[in-house]
Amino acid sequence: MNLLTHTPRVSPSTFAKGMRALMVGFNLLIVGLAIWEVRQSRHGHVQHAETTTQNLAQVLEQNVNGTLRQIDLTLLSIRDQSARSPGGLRNPGLLSLMETQFVHLGMVDALWVTDPEGRFLQGTPSGDPAPVGPRKAFRALPQDGPAGLVISPPARDGQGGAWAITLARRIDGPQGALAGTVRATLSLERLAQAMSKVDVGRHGTVSLRGENLALLSRHPHFQGLEQMIGDPRIGGDYLAAVQASAPMVHFTASSTLDGQRRTYTLRRIDHPRLHILVGLAESEYLQPWRRHAAITLAAAAALVTLTLAMGWLARSAWLRQLADQDRLAAEEAKYRLLAENATDVIWSMDPEGLITYISPSLTRQRGWTPEEFLALSPENRALSKETAKAVQERMTAARLLPPGTQPFEGDLLEATVTHKDGRELQVEAQWRIVWGEDGRLMGFQGVTRDVTERKRLEADRENLIRDLTQALTEVKQLSGMLPICGQCKKVRDDRGYWNQIEAYLSQHTEATFTHGVCPECAATFRQEMQVRRDQKGGDGGQG
The missing domain is CATH 3.30.450.20 (PAS domain)
Incomplete structure (x- = not known):
């Protein structure tokens, strides 16, 4: 198993293509939305303009209709009066009515009546002739002409005069024939x-x-x-x-x-x-739409620029990440080599105690492969009850600690575990708490070492020390004055018996004696032997 988990690495070219596609798509979306907004806004302004012109045209229509209606009512009143007048169209009372209506109306330039051929009969303002231009342009109504209001084409009042239009209604005789017309001149300037x-x-x-x-x-x-x-x-x-x-x-x-x-x-x-x-x-x-469009397009351009800048930053960050991944891969290879060849077991756990990693050296230490060990249930991982309790206590205590603290680094956890083959092993584990940047408990890391042999050597040493100590306590000591014979070197014991010095020391000490001859005694012994041989030789010569 790897010490660090590898994520699939995207190649720089693939990442660059993906980023370009994402940036292009996002920027096209921004531009499309901006164009859509500008078009919708323009359409709204055009619709508003159409509504405004429609309302203005309706108001103007009402004004024009009102003006024409007032003039038409005046013409109708003059026509009706002419039909009731005894003198017809030349009745002076009709002129008086036209003068009164002219003043009350206040918007026409002249009121007059004509004969069937369109010749002026009488009208107002008093003393002013009827406009020549309109009269010529609207000389006579046809005999079977319409009975409603008729408007003439515009014409000038003489050479270089003002433009005006004539509004006319026919006046019928007793048999319904055309008896004349009543007309009003309206200046186009009005x-x-x-x-x-x-x-x-x-x-x-x-x-x-x-x-x-x-x-x-x-x-x-x-x-x-x-x-x-x-x-x-x-x-x-x-x-x-x-x-x-x-x-x-x-x-x-x-x-x-x-x-x-x-x-x-x-x-x-x-x-x-x-x-x-x-x-x-x-x-x-x-004009308001242009300001809105300029702001919208400027905002879109700013957003596109921002996305391009963010894309560039993302690209730079990605390249840095690739470099970091390369360095991390090199470090990982180094630590993987260390973890896979170390005799100690390197492990990590999440905050709930679930093992997330264990190094391959577990096989040498306890006989299981990492995969086999992780597949075991916690109760089948051959931990003693005391060890399981101590592990649980440490995890519980870690949840109550302030972030960043490491109380277990110098506190080795000693435990007895079982090998796959059933042998008991003595181990010690060094713990370290893993804290996140936000102070959250991320889990635990540690190293477990097999100290069975060390414990055995320590036990042997203790036994040796204990045996030596016991031996020292049993050593017999000689003290005081020993009575010894000056001639034969025998020693007298506490009961008054004389003993050989070797027997006495063997009885009162742990010493064991071996006998030999020192050089001086050996020389003396040789001299004595030579003397004896010499004596035996002299005796033989005499006999």
């Missing part, structure tokens, strides 16, 4: 003033066209507008909107007059037929 009150911004526009699409009025005023009054020519999206059957149409187009791109609402008025066009310039109503 319409322009009414439309100028509609707030469409600096570059917005409001225009009004008649039944034949002749331009009646436009706001704001621009150079060349006078030449375009009465011009019915339109094109593009404007013409398509006019040709549509819907009473209200929205479209966005660029103006042929000033190049401004606007969002328009075209609203059609019936009876009489008029066309109101209200437009808001994109350069104005999209």
Whole structure:
């Protein structure tokens, strides 16, 4: 088993590709969301502009209808009065009514009546002739013309005069034939003033066209507008909107007059037929959207930049991790070699006492392989009850300790364990608590050493010391004065008997005697032997 657990290592190229794919995907998501948000915001602003132009067109329609309705009611009252007047269209009382209605109405330039051929009969302001331009442009109604309000095309009042339109109603005779007309002149300048009150911004526009699409009025005023009054020519999206059957149409187009791109609402008025066009310039109503889009895109760009920076940091961290893994692998190989060849058993446990690692030296020490030992249940791992109790006490005490403390490093745990073959072994274990960086108890590490032989030697030494001590206590000592014969060297004992000195010392000490001859005695003995041989030789010569 390895001392350290290996995790599958991702190659740098695979990691770089994965990081690039992740960064590209994430950044595309950011850009996509930013574009979607910008588009949605623009769509919202366009819809708001369409709603605004629709509301403005509706308000303008109501104003125009109200103005035309007031003028039409005036014309109807004059027509009805002419039918009741004895003198018909030339009755002075009819002129008095027109003067009164002219003052009360306060918005038309003239009121007058004509004969069936359109010739002026009488009208007001008093003494002012009827506008020549409108009269020529709207000379006579057809004999079978419509009975409703009729609006003439715009015309000038003389050469270089003001533009105006004429509103007319027919006056029928007793048999229903055309007896004449009652007419009112409305200056287009009054319409322009009414439309100028509609707030469409600096570059917005409001225009009004008649039944034949002749331009009646436009706001704001621009150079060349006078030449375009009465011009019915339109094109593009404007013409398509006019040709549509819907009473209200929205479209966005660029103006042929000033190049401004606007969002328009075209609203059609019936009876009489008029066309109101209200437009808001994109350069104005999209200005808040542009600020919002700039902020959104800037935020997206900042986020993309941040992700790129984080990716670069992650890449640098990964490269550092690879280098650390290489160093760790080298250290692991060194410690694995140490663990696999050490005679001591290296082990680790989690906080609950579950063994998470045990070195291969367990086989030499206790006979089991690490795999076999880990497969055993705790009660079958041949631990004595005292050892199991001591281990449990240490784990319990460790949970109550302050983080970082190591109370067991110098306290060896001695225990008796059983070999796989049944032999009892004496071991001692050194413990170390593993603390996490957050102060949490991570587990235990330790080294278990077989001290059976050492314990046997220690026991032998103790026995030897005990035997020597016992021997010392049994040694007999001689003290005091020993009476000894000066001639034969015998020693007298406590009872008065004379004993050989060897027997006496053997009896009173643990000494054992062996007999030999010292050099001096040996020389004396040889001399005596030589003397005896010499004597025997002399005796033989005499005989």
